[in-house]
Structure formats: structure tokens, C-alpha cells
Amino acid sequence: MRRLRRTYGAGIGHLLAVLGCLALAAGAVAIVAGDPVWPVMLAWFLAAVLLHDLVLFPLYAAGDRLLTAATRRPRVPVVNHVRVPLLGAGLTFLLFLPGIVGQGEPALRAASGLDTGPVAGRWLLLVAAMAAVSALVYLVRVLAARRRSPDREQQVVHGEGEHRLAGEPEPGPPPR
Amino acid sequence: MRPDPEEYGFPAPLWRAVARLRPPLPRWRSPLRGPWLTSVLGLVLLAGLPVVIVTGLLSYVAYGPQLGGAIPGDVGVLHLPVFDWPTRPSWLYRLTQGLHVGLGLVLVPVVLAKLWSVIPKLFAWPPVRSFAHAAERLTLLLLVGSILFEIVTGVLNIQYDYVFGFSFYAAHYAGAWVFVGAFAAHVALKLPHALRGARSRSLRRELRTPLAATVPEPDDGSGLVAEHPAAPTMSRRGVLALVGGGMLLVAGLTAGQTLGDAVRGTAFLLPRGRTTAGADGGPNDFPVNKTFATSRIPAAAVGSGWRLELAGAGTRTLDRAALAALEQHTARLPIACVEGWSTVQTWSGVRLRDLAALAGVPEPASAVVRSLEDGAQAALTAGQVLDPDALLALRVNGADLAPDHGFPARIVVPALPGVHCTKWVRMIEFRSV
Known part of the structure; x- marks a missing residue:
């Protein structure tokens, strides 16, 4: 042993x-x-890892560094009001990519008689709604911060703001 | 289990030589990465992924491998114990497959967050410290590769995007078993770390800690905590809210395809957020998985010349009027598909067990249903034929079936995967052995 x-x-x-x-x-x-296309399966298996670890991750990490560098710390931090809707847009784009870009439409039409026509527009509306909700929450926070006494502002807004962020998990789908 | 960072396994000079070849590596700056966060995300996946695995493997059983109905056909010993898939409750497959697809999608944000939380380990130097370390990293490649492969193929398949060019069923099934092995090994090796990590901080206190009070976790040598962390821009509870919000967002955008027609529209980015292109709200306005046009059945074949052939002790032929003259039974049953979507409708037609009796096989061992569509057929177990709600349906919601829904007649069996509810039925063969 x-x-x-x-x-x-x-x-x-x-x-x-x-x-x-x-x-x-x-x-x-x-x-x-025994499947003659097994090399394609293997390629997709390895590509999934490489694309996540060496493309998707570096992309969003670099984007986040740009974002945090670009948003110097104002009285009410704005960074998460950009981050959250961007992440929501990215996640929904990846998950619903075939519909958004219209890929595989012939198979969809054969199966369901439907096209992918409306999906891209709906997705853009969803992204716009998430951005709008985030901006609205930011506006409310800035207005709330202004009402406070200037000397206490920095400290209070910090705590308060984070509280709001946690209480408002993520802009959901638009009102239906 | 894990060697000390400074300690190398056999042959130590080799691993030390590798360690000296250090290339420029990324510098990790997030103040939030640490054993606690990784453990919490890991435990969420530990609770959720087994449900996705088991429901997926149950789907294979529901397809009826013992009757040759499951794909891939030959899987050796890599399947759950095969049993006759029950017909009760009628929403069984709707539940299991809805969970498989729905929960699988909801866990995607957790998987991505978990990968984010451990990515410094991918670039840790030295890359290998012993044979055990090398072997464990190989299992991690299988783990990450298989879960991403399952997510990608599954997400594409539910949207009918077959860009990958291989059999979805075979690839997703094989990938699942790679994942099962790698997941089990990872849990076996890491569960003690995860439990220790999760206990290292109080969840309740984290949920009360605002950004201003957020500090990095203490460095425990796990390689997760940044050496020179940047100032936090989000609290730990903010990260949990972000991941949880992502799960809610995905749930809100996908559950509608499974929950039913009243909330179907909430899945507005998925094909199954819609019913039919016309969406006329009529009795036949619910989704299909193959249109009549795609079946390539000539229109004349479903016209007045259509006959149903019953084979059993002998053969019998019935036209649609003769079928309609038999005792009709009405049942409210779901059509639930492997893509996770489902729809519940009110079907009327002739009980399959009555047709079996007509064919002279009142206690069949199985039945094979053949469609007018070239090559389309499905086998049913005895239980599926004899269930009192198992129908050769002629009508739905009080109207004749539309061509897309299988006119002149289709199979509807409780809890049977939708693809085996054969449409445009031409022949039913009841087998006594």
C-alpha cells in the first residue's frame, strides 16, 4: 500500500x-x-472543452475586465447594472442560438410546420427589457442616493446598493 | 488525497523538471473565487444532476429496448434494468422527460458558474505532480468534456438543429455514460473537500454580507483563492443571486413547453412555445413532431380508400366508418416528446384491447403498429395494448384528426413517448408470443 x-x-x-x-x-x-461518424463525435467532445476553456471563458473574462476598468467607481456603482443584463443576454443567446440565427430551420419545419422567424426579434426584445429594467433600478438607486446626506453617502450607498442587487436577482423575461 | 503543492510523486525529478518550464500564465484576480463558493455550486450540481441522469436513462427504458424500440440498440450492460414501461400515471413520461430537459437547462448557469469558479486550476503550475494527479486530470477532461457535450447536443436537439451531423440518440447516450463515470469519480474524490468547503463559512452570514464587507476567502492551498485579488465589485450573495437569477430566467423561458397549453407562450424562444403556424385555436391547434407533408404519404392513401389491417389469429380489414361504428372511448392524455415538450388533449377512438380481441388475440404479448409513412413503426408492450385508455384515436377534442395529427387514425397510449404514438396507422399486428 x-x-x-x-x-x-x-x-x-x-x-x-x-x-x-x-x-x-x-x-x-x-x-x-461502430458508428462511422465517431470521429465527429470525438471532435465535438474536445471542441466543447476547448471552446469553453480557451474561447468563451477568456472572452467573458476580458470583457469583464474592460467593463470594470471602464466604469470608475461612481457614487452608485454601475458595473453590475451592465454585467447582469449582459450575462442574461449572453446566456439566452447561447441557449437559444438555433432559433435566433435560424439554424436548422428545414428540420424544424419538417417536424413542426413552424419557422424560426419570430425568435430573433423576440430575443432582442428580451435583451432590451433586461437592459431597461437594470437601467431603471440604477436610476432609482441614484435618486435614492441623492436624497441622503452627502457626507454619509459613500458608505450608505455601498451597503444599500448591494442589498438591492441581491434582492433583485436578475431581470426576468419581459411582462407577458 | 492530494499531495502538498511542494511535494511530487514518483518520479519526482521528472515532475520537478516540468515545473521549471513555467510559461507565462494568467493572473487570477477575482476576490470571490474560493473553496466555499466552489463547494456551494458543486453541491447544487450534486443535488440536481443525478435527477437529470436518472430521468435520461429512464427515457431509454420508456422507448422499449426489449422490443427493439430504443436507440442506440446495442448498449451492452450500460442501461438501467429494463422493465415494461408503465402506462400509469399517464403523465409519467411527461414528468420524467420534462424534468430531464427542464432541469438540465436550468442547471446550465450553475455549470458555467462552477467552471468559472475552478478555472484557475486548469492553468495551475506545475500541470502534473504525480501519476495520480495526471490520472485525475484526465478524469476531469472527461467530466468537463462530457457535461459540455451533453449540454450542447441536448440544447441543439430540442431546437431541431442537427448541425452536429451524427445520431443525437447514440451520441447523447454514450456521452451520458462518460459523464456518469467521471461524475461518480469526481464526487468520490472531492465530496470531503466540498463538505469541508461548504462548512467553512455560514451561508446565512454570507446572505447578510453586503459588498462593503466582502473579503476574499482565506487561502487554503486549494489553488482557488487569488494571490493578489482585486477589490470586489460584487458580494458573494450577489454571485449566488446572479446564478439563481440565471436559473429562474432559464426556467421561465423553458418550462412553458412542458407545463401545457395555457402557459406555452412563455417559452417564446423555443419552437414549442408555439402550437402550429396557423395557431387558429381550433381543436387541432397543438404541436406536432412530424407534419403530414414531411411523411411523404400520398394524399390518396389517407382518402376514402384507406383501410386498417388487423393481424392476429387471422387478418381483418376495417374502413374508417367501420372503426367509427365500434365502441368509442374518450380519454384525456398527454403527448410527451423526448425534446421535453408536451401537450394534453382529449382523444376519442377505439380501445386497442378491443381491436386485439377483434384480431383474435385478446391477451397479446406485444403489438407492432405500422404507419403509412415509409419505415415508421413502433412496438407496444402487453400493458400498453391492454390499458383501458390506450386508443387508436380517430378524433381529438371532438373533431376529426387533422392530417398533421395522423388522420385517419393514430395511436395514443398513456405515458408512451410521443414518437411511439404512431400516426397514419396502416396496420396493427397483435402477437401472442
């Missing part, structure tokens, strides 16, 4: 967990091994 720890670098439980994982993965590969 000590020898295993010395050469492998961890205990038997670790080794068993890893081997179990690899065994299931091998079984899963066997399911699709």
Missing part, C-alpha cells in the same frame, strides 16, 4: 475511482465505436 502511494501518488481509493471512470468511458465509447 505504501509502495502504491509512493509510485502512483495517492491511495487505492483514488486509483479505483479513476479506473471506474475510465472503464465506464470505455464502455460508452464501445456503444458508438
Whole structure:
């Protein structure tokens, strides 16, 4: 047991967990091994990791650094009022991409008789609604901050503002 | 379990040599990353993902692998114990598949936040400290790769976007088992860390801590806490609210496709937020998964010359008038599809068990339904034929079936996946063995 720890670098439980994982993965590969397009599946598997870790993450991290650099700290911090609707727009864009860009419409038409026509417009409205709600909340916070006495302002607004952010989780879908 | 950062496994000179080759790496600045936040996100996934896994594997059973109805056909031992999928409650598949797709989508923001919270570990240096460390990182590649693969293929499939060019069923099923193994290994190796991390701070206190009082978590050597953190721009409770808000947003935009026609419109970015292109509000205004035009059935085949063929002890042929003259039964049943959408309608027609008796097989072991559509057929278990609400439907909501809904006659069986509720039925063969 000590020898295993010395050469492998961890205990038997670790080794068993890893081997179990690899065994299931091998079984899963066997399911699709006879499929002539398995290399395409593998490519999508690896692309999913690479696109997330080396494209999507650096993009949104860099965007966030730009955003925090661009918004110097005003009396009421504005950064989350940009961040939240942007993240909402990004998340919905990724999840509903096929409808928004009209990809795969022939298959959709065959299945349902429907087109993707209205989706892009609806998505833009949703994004606009999220931005508008966020801006409105910001406006309310700025007005509330102005009413307070100037010397206490900085401190109070900080605490208050964060309270509002937590209480207002994220602009939901527009009123329907 | 994890070696000390300074400690290398066998062969140590090799790992030390790798460590000396340090390239320029990103500097992490978020003051919010830390074992507590990662643990909380991890525990949410630990609670939710098993439901997604089990409902997904149940869908495979619901397709009837024992009758050759499931895809992929040969999965070795990688399936749940196969049993005859029940017909009660009639909303069973609607529930399991609605949960699979709905919860799977709702957890996407949590998965993304979890990946954000641990990304410094991807670039940690040295990349490998021992064989165990290398093996664990390989399982993490399988873990992250498979969950992203399942999300991407699932999200595309529910929107009929088959851009990936391979069989969704086979790929999503195989990917699921890669994920099951990697998820189990990750939980086995990390659960103690996650529990310790979650206990390291009080959730209640975090929910009361505003931005002004937000400070980084203490560095526990996990590699998650930034060495030189920037000033916080969001509190920890703000991050939780953001992730929770993302979950609510996704739920609000997707649940309508499963919950039913009254709130269908709330899923306004999904194909199943709509009923039909015409949306005339009539008895046949509910979604379909294949149009009559796509079936390539000639119009004449569903005209007055249409006959239903029953095979069993002998064969019988019935026209639509003869079917309508048999005892009619009405049932309110859902059509629930693998894409997670469903619709509940009032169907009328002839009980399948009456047709089985007519065919001379009152206690069938199974039945095969064939469609006028080329190659379309589905097998039913004995329970699915004999359920008192299992119908060869002729009418829906008091009107004749529209061509898109399977005129002249279609199968509707409680809790049966929608794709097996065969439309444009040409023949039913009742088998006694």
C-alpha cells in the first residue's frame, strides 16, 4: 500500500475511482465505436472543452475586465447594472442560438410546420427589457442616493446598493 | 488525497523538471473565487444532476429496448434494468422527460458558474505532480468534456438543429455514460473537500454580507483563492443571486413547453412555445413532431380508400366508418416528446384491447403498429395494448384528426413517448408470443 502511494501518488481509493471512470468511458465509447461518424463525435467532445476553456471563458473574462476598468467607481456603482443584463443576454443567446440565427430551420419545419422567424426579434426584445429594467433600478438607486446626506453617502450607498442587487436577482423575461 | 503543492510523486525529478518550464500564465484576480463558493455550486450540481441522469436513462427504458424500440440498440450492460414501461400515471413520461430537459437547462448557469469558479486550476503550475494527479486530470477532461457535450447536443436537439451531423440518440447516450463515470469519480474524490468547503463559512452570514464587507476567502492551498485579488465589485450573495437569477430566467423561458397549453407562450424562444403556424385555436391547434407533408404519404392513401389491417389469429380489414361504428372511448392524455415538450388533449377512438380481441388475440404479448409513412413503426408492450385508455384515436377534442395529427387514425397510449404514438396507422399486428 505504501509502495502504491509512493509510485502512483495517492491511495487505492483514488486509483479505483479513476479506473471506474475510465472503464465506464470505455464502455460508452464501445456503444458508438461502430458508428462511422465517431470521429465527429470525438471532435465535438474536445471542441466543447476547448471552446469553453480557451474561447468563451477568456472572452467573458476580458470583457469583464474592460467593463470594470471602464466604469470608475461612481457614487452608485454601475458595473453590475451592465454585467447582469449582459450575462442574461449572453446566456439566452447561447441557449437559444438555433432559433435566433435560424439554424436548422428545414428540420424544424419538417417536424413542426413552424419557422424560426419570430425568435430573433423576440430575443432582442428580451435583451432590451433586461437592459431597461437594470437601467431603471440604477436610476432609482441614484435618486435614492441623492436624497441622503452627502457626507454619509459613500458608505450608505455601498451597503444599500448591494442589498438591492441581491434582492433583485436578475431581470426576468419581459411582462407577458 | 492530494499531495502538498511542494511535494511530487514518483518520479519526482521528472515532475520537478516540468515545473521549471513555467510559461507565462494568467493572473487570477477575482476576490470571490474560493473553496466555499466552489463547494456551494458543486453541491447544487450534486443535488440536481443525478435527477437529470436518472430521468435520461429512464427515457431509454420508456422507448422499449426489449422490443427493439430504443436507440442506440446495442448498449451492452450500460442501461438501467429494463422493465415494461408503465402506462400509469399517464403523465409519467411527461414528468420524467420534462424534468430531464427542464432541469438540465436550468442547471446550465450553475455549470458555467462552477467552471468559472475552478478555472484557475486548469492553468495551475506545475500541470502534473504525480501519476495520480495526471490520472485525475484526465478524469476531469472527461467530466468537463462530457457535461459540455451533453449540454450542447441536448440544447441543439430540442431546437431541431442537427448541425452536429451524427445520431443525437447514440451520441447523447454514450456521452451520458462518460459523464456518469467521471461524475461518480469526481464526487468520490472531492465530496470531503466540498463538505469541508461548504462548512467553512455560514451561508446565512454570507446572505447578510453586503459588498462593503466582502473579503476574499482565506487561502487554503486549494489553488482557488487569488494571490493578489482585486477589490470586489460584487458580494458573494450577489454571485449566488446572479446564478439563481440565471436559473429562474432559464426556467421561465423553458418550462412553458412542458407545463401545457395555457402557459406555452412563455417559452417564446423555443419552437414549442408555439402550437402550429396557423395557431387558429381550433381543436387541432397543438404541436406536432412530424407534419403530414414531411411523411411523404400520398394524399390518396389517407382518402376514402384507406383501410386498417388487423393481424392476429387471422387478418381483418376495417374502413374508417367501420372503426367509427365500434365502441368509442374518450380519454384525456398527454403527448410527451423526448425534446421535453408536451401537450394534453382529449382523444376519442377505439380501445386497442378491443381491436386485439377483434384480431383474435385478446391477451397479446406485444403489438407492432405500422404507419403509412415509409419505415415508421413502433412496438407496444402487453400493458400498453391492454390499458383501458390506450386508443387508436380517430378524433381529438371532438373533431376529426387533422392530417398533421395522423388522420385517419393514430395511436395514443398513456405515458408512451410521443414518437411511439404512431400516426397514419396502416396496420396493427397483435402477437401472442
